[in-house]
Structure formats: C-alpha cells, structure tokens
Amino acid sequence: MVWFRRDLRVADHPALATAAARGDVVCLFVLEPKLLARRHHQAPERLRFLRAGLTALDAELRELGARLVVRRGDPAEVVPRVAREAGAGAVHFTRDFSPYARQRGRAVAAALARERVELRDFGGDIAVEPGALPGPKGAGYQVFTAFFRAWGSHTVSPPVDPPSRLSGPALGSDHLDDLPDGRPKVDAGPSAALALLDEFARTGVDAYSQARDDLAQDATSRLSPYLRLGMCTPSQVGHALGLPGALEEGPAALWRQIAWRDFYRHHLLRRPEVARVAFRPELRSIAWERDDQGLAAWVAGETGYPLVDAGMRQLAQEGWVHNRARMVVASFLVKDLLIDWRRGETVFMQRLLDGDPASNNGGWQWTAGTGTDAAPYFRVLSPIRQAERFDPAGTYVRRYVPELRDVPDARIHKPWKMTPEEQRAGGCRIGADYPSPRVDHSRRRTEAVERYRSARDAFAETEPG
Numbered sequence: 373m374v375w376f377r378r379d380l381r382v383a384d385h386p387a388l389a390t391a392a393a394r395g396d397v398v399c400l401f402v403l404e405p406k407l408l409a410r411r412h413h414q415a416p417e418r419l420r421f422l423r424a425g426l427t428a429l430d431a432e433l434r435e436l437g438a439r440l441v442v443r444r445g446d447p448a449e450v451v452p453r454v455a456r457e458a459g460a461g462a463v464h465f466t467r468d469f470s471p472y473a474r475q476r477g478r479a480v481a482a483a484l485a486r487e488r489v490e491l492r493d494f495g496g497d498i499a500v501e502p503g504a505l506p507g508p509k510g511a512g513y514q515v516f517t518a519f520f521r522a523w524g525s526h527t528v529s530p531p532v533d534p535p536s537r538l539s540g541p542a543l544g545s546d547h548l549d550d551l552p553d554g555r556p557k558v559d560a561g562p563s564a565a566l567a568l569l570d571e572f573a574r575t576g577v578d579a580y581s582q583a584r585d586d587l588a589q590d591a592t593s594r595l596s597p598y599l600r601l602g603m604c605t606p607s608q609v610g611h612a613l614g615l616p617g618a619l620e621e622g623p624a625a626l627w628r629q630i631a632w633r634d635f636y637r638h639h640l641l642r643r644p645e646v647a648r649v650a651f652r653p654e655l656r657s658i659a660w661e662r663d664d665q666g667l668a669a670w671v672a673g674e675t676g677y678p679l680v681d682a683g684m685r686q687l688a689q690e691g692w693v694h695n696r697a698r699m700v701v702a703s704f705l706v707k708d709l710l711i712d713w714r715r716g717e718t719v720f721m722q723r724l725l726d727g728d729p730a731s732n733n734g735g736w737q738w739t740a741g742t743g744t745d746a747a748p749y750f751r752v753l754s755p756i757r758q759a760e761r762f763d764p765a766g767t768y769v770r771r772y773v774p775e776l777r778d779v780p781d782a783r784i785h786k787p788w789k790m791t792p793e794e795q796r797a798g799g800c801r802i803g804a805d806y807p808s809p810r811v812d813h814s815r816r817r818t819e820a821v822e823r824y825r826s827a828r829d830a831f832a833e834t835e836p837g
C-alpha cells in the first residue's frame with residue numbers, strides 16, 4: 373500500500389516505485405477532518421488546489437491501471453483498516469518533517485505494528501535528507517551559508533521513473549466533498565507542474581539571477597504551490613536545471629533557493645518549537661500591539677503604503693506573492709504595525725497556495741529578525757526604499773492597486789505627498805480613494821527597535837552570569 377500525503381505525483385516517487393516493484397498496490401489518501409479544522413487549514417484556495425491535485429493524481433493512477441482510494445478519518449485508524457481490507461504487508465510513504473506529520477506518522481506506525489504491518493518511509497520531498505547533514509556537533513545548521521556549503525557537496529539522486537503499470541484490489545473510495553470545489557487559481561497536478569518546470573527551464577531561468585528581485589518583471593518560477601504538494605520534486609527541478617552537471621548562473625541561483633526550502637525543513641525537524649515561538653529565546657517577549665484594525669487594514673491592502681498594499685492585494689487575488697513583496701509586507705506588519713509575526717504567519721497560511729509550515733515559518737521569523745540568519749533587530753526594511761529599488765517605475769504597484777494607476781512616477785511610492793492638483797489630475801484623492809499612511813514609518817521604526825531592545829535586555833537580566 374502507498375499512503376499519499378504531500379506527494380501527489382507518480383513520477384519520482386520512491387515510495388510508489390518501491391511498492392509497485394513488490395507487487396499489487398493500493399494507493400490511499402486520507403482526508404482528515406481534524407486537520408482540516410485547524411486554523412492554518414482554513415485555507416479555501418489551497419484546499420481547492422489540493423482537491424484538483426487529488427483528482428489529477430487519480431487520473432494519472434488510472435492511466436497506469438490503478439486508482440486513488442480516498443477515505444475520511446483519523447489516519448491512525450484508517451491506514452490500518454485499509455491495509456487490512458487490501459491484505460497489505462507493508463505501507464509505504466514519503467517522509468514529511470512538519471511536527472504534525474511526524475506525530476501522525478508515529479501514531480500510524482504504532483497502530484500498524486499492532487497489526488504486524490510494516491511502515492516504510494522514503495525520501496522525495498527534499499533534495500538532501502537531514503541525516504546527511506548533521507551539522508556541527510550533530511545539532512544541524514543555524515546559518516544558511518554554512519548549510520548551503522555542506523548541502524551543495526551532496527549529489528542529488530536522479531528522479532525515479534514512474535511505474536509502467538499498477539495493479540491491485542479495487543477498494544471503495546469516499547468523495548472529496550470536505551474540500552472546496554471549483555477551478556483553482558492555477559492548474560493543479562503533476563503534468564501542470566512539469567509543464568511549468570520545463571517552460572521555465574527553457575525560457576525563464578537564464579534571466580533568473582538578475583531578475584528575481586524585480587517586482588515588475590515577475591521573473592520567478594512560480595513552482596512553489598507544486599513543490600508544496602509534491603506535484604513535482606526538488607530532484608526533478610535540479611535535473612531540469614542541468615544536474616548532475618555544473619549549473620550556469622541562472623540555474624545555480626534557482627537551485628540555491630531550493631536549498632533554502634531544504635534548510636527550513638531541516639530546521640523545523642530539529643527545532644519543532646519554532647512553529648510556536650521565536651527561535652531566538654531573547655526575542656520571545658516582545659511587547660506586541662493587539663491592533664485588530666491595523667491587522668485588518670494590512671490584510672485588505674489598505675495601509676496607505678503602496679508596495680505593502682500591492683503585495684497584500686496580490687495575495688488576495690492570486691494566492692501567491694512575489695518573494696520580495698512577502699518580505700516587505702511581513703516586515704511592515706511586524707516592525708511598522710508592531711503586530712506579532714505569528715498573526716501574519718497565520719494569514720499567509722490561510723491564503724497562500726504554497727502555504728507551508730517550514731518555509732512560511734522560516735520566512736516570517738527571518739523577516740521578524742527572530743529566526744535563523746536573522747538580520748540585526750535594528751535593521752528595518754523601509755517600504756518606500758524597497759519600492760524605489762525593486763519597483764522603480766511603480767509597475768507592480770499599479771498592477772495591484774488600480775487607484776494609483778495614474779499617479780505620477782515621482783509620487784507613486786509616496787502618494788500622500790501629492791499636491792491637491794496632482795491628486796485631481798491623477799484621479800486619486802488621498803484619504804478618500806486611497807488611504808493616507810496608517811502609521812509613520814520612521815517613528816514606528818524607532819519604536820520597534822526600542823521594543824526589541826527591551827525584550828533582549830529583559831532576557832539578559834534573567835540569564836545567569
């Protein structure tokens with residue numbers, strides 16, 4: 373039996389390939405009502421994408437002679453029950469490093485052991501397994517550059533061929549109605565993932581290293597939702613980029629981002645507490661503002677800072693945001709609105725198609741300065757300077773904030789500086805058509821630094837010696 377979770381594909385699937393080589397196979401996906409009820413899974417767009425992905429996986433399995441069996445319930449009960457129905461001798465699955473997945477894996481392993489069914493785990497979700505990168509004193513890496521050096525010295529296995537044929541008993545399947553129906557914001561499934569990868573490797577990747585930060589060009593791969601649900605794998609990406617050969621500049625830059633993805637997975641595995649608290653103990657007691665209205669204005673893209681608003685509106689429209697804009701909107705929530713990064717992390721999880729416990733937590737803690745590789749706490753991103761640097765003509769802002777479409781270039785990132793004549797000519801009255809800035813960035817910057825410093829000083833006083 374193969375128990376699918378976040379590995380919705382048939383190619384480069386070591387667990388499926390191994391099970392199929394041993395004989396008959398039943399392919400199971402468990403819909404978990406308890407998991408779907410969690411806050412981070414109040415995520416209609418990602419669940420719609422998941423549903424379409426499961427349908428696409430079923431179609432691929434049918435082409436090979438099998439089908440996807442969907443069952444609802446607690447995996448610790450469902451997996452052994454289906455294994456019994458199928459007469460399975462072993463259950464195969466892909467390793468997943470999130471705290472929830474590991475706890476669920478342990479419960480399923482214990483239940484299967486009682487039935488004398490073997491549970492076998494396989495790689496595939498990441499490029500280099502944590503066991504291969506123990507880090508100094510076996511404690512893993514806390515700094516990306518050291519991790520990347522070690523990571524890059526490992527050979528990534530070539531993608532595993534899909535089984536040429538599957539056979540197995542026909543079992544009954546539940547429906548997918550717990551998941552929202554309808555067309556997802558992007559096409560789901562392994563074929564869509566591989567078509568995008570192929571296209572990007574042919575036409576986009578050469579410009580990637582120069583263009584990846586340019587908001588107007590929108591020149592990144594957009595593979596993240598597919599990687600998130602395992603519709604394609606890091607190994608497939610690496611080999612499409614040219615591995616095992618030496619990589620050119622663009623492909624090497626993209627491959628480095630896959631290393632970030634691995635890095636945050638390794639980190640969450642070794643330090644599962646970061647899912648709840650700051651990685652840096654000295655920054656666990658920052659005095660955050662409650663400010664529900666500020667949070668609502670941020671979510672709605674109504675802060676009065678054009679780049680922040682463009683990023684949040686891109687999130688609402690597309691379920692995806694450019695990495696540079698993610699950094700700017702996250703920094704604004706934490707350092708300008710002084711709102712706890714965990715509230716932003718939840719909003720992202722609920723709205724991103726690629727919402728992922730490891731990368732999202734890593735990105736938020738990095739931006740908040742509470743995580744690995746953190747920039748010093750007194751370095752605060754300016755939403756204006758970032759906009760001037762990465763969206764100089766305001767193209768990205770105008771794409772997502774139509775009220776500002778006719779604002780002159782010189783004012784696009786500071787529309788509150790428009791004179792009444794300019795507002796009239798640009799068809800945008802500040803305070804009526806577009807909000808005035810919700811907070812004063814330079815004042816809030818000072819306040820944020822003060823609050824971080826207080827948390828750090830208070831922590832130092834409690835430390836012995």
Ligand SMILES: Cc1cc2nc3c(=O)[nH]c(=O)nc-3n(C[C@H](O)[C@H](O)[C@H](O)COP(=O)(O)OP(=O)(O)OC[C@H]3O[C@@H](n4cnc5c(N)ncnc54)[C@H](O)[C@@H]3O)c2cc1C
Nearest residue numbers: 592593594595596629632633695726727728731732735736
């Ligand atoms: C606050 C914040 C939250 C984030 N939340 C998520 C999240 O929930 N899920 C997610 O996949 N990424 C997250 N990221 C990382 C990054 O923004 C996205 O992976 C990237 O924008 C996805 O677009 P792409 O596929 O075009 O990326 P590309 O630039 O084409 O990169 C290729 C792949 O590399 C991986 N990758 C790229 N950058 C990063 C990174 N900084 N950290 C980890 N992996 C990376 C992704 O899998 C991506 O698909 C977050 C970043 C920040 C700053």
